[in-house]
Amino acid sequence: MAGKIEGTVVFKDNMSPVADARVFLDPEAREPRSTKTDGLGHFEFENVVTGLHELVADREGYQRKRQDVTVYHEQTVYPIVELEKGGPKVKKGKTKGTFDYSDSKR
Numbered sequence: 001m002a003g004k005i006e007g008t009v010v011f012k013d014n015m016s017p018v019a020d021a022r023v024f025l026d027p028e029a030r031e032p033r034s035t036k037t038d039g040l041g042h043f044e045f046e047n048v049v050t051g052l053h054e055l056v057a058d059r060e061g062y063q064r065k066r067q068d069v070t071v072y073h074e075q076t077v078y079p080i081v082e083l084e085k086g087g088p089k090v091k092k093g094k095t096k097g098t099f100d101y102s103d104s105k106r
Contacts, residue, residue, distance in 0.1 A: 003071040005045045005079065009037050009057045012082035017041025021059040021083065028054070057081040 005025070009018040023043045025033040037043045037057075048071045058064040062083040069079045 001050045001073040002047045003050055003073060004076040005043075005048055005053075005055070005069060005071060006076050007043050007055065007069075007079040007081060008041045009043065009059075009081045009083060010041055011062075012084045015082075018057075018059055018062075018083055021057050023081070024056040026053050027056050055079060055081060057083060059083060061085065 007023070009021040009023065010016060011018055017039070018037055018041045019039045021037045021041070021043075023035050023037060025045050025048065027034075033045055035043050035045065050071050050073050052068060052070050055067045055069055056064060057067075063086050065081050065083055067079060067081055069077055071077055
C-alpha cells in the first residue's frame with residue numbers, strides 16, 4: 001500500500017517559494033530518498049509506503065526543518081515546509097587588536 005507526497009518549501013518570513021532546496025524523506029532510514037525543489041518550491045515523492053514519515057528540508061543560509069507527514073493508501077498529501085534564516089553557526093574566533101574606549105559612545 002502506497003501514497004504520494006507533493007509538497008512545497010517556502011521561506012517562513014514571506015511565504016515565497018524556495019527553489020533548489022534539498023528535501024529528504026526518512027533521512028534516518030536504511031535507504032533514504034531525496035530530491036530538490038523546482039523553481040516554485042515544489043517537490044514530490046511517489047510510491048511512499050503508508051504510515052508516518054519524516055521530511056527534512058534545508059538550503060544554505062537557512063535552518064534545517066524537520067516535519068512529520070502521514071501518508072495514506074492511494075492518497076496524496078500536500079505538506080508545506082517553512083524554512084527560517086540562520087543556517088549552521090559560524091565558528092567564533094578571537095579578535096586581535098585594541099579597543100579605544102574614548103571612541104565609544106556612553
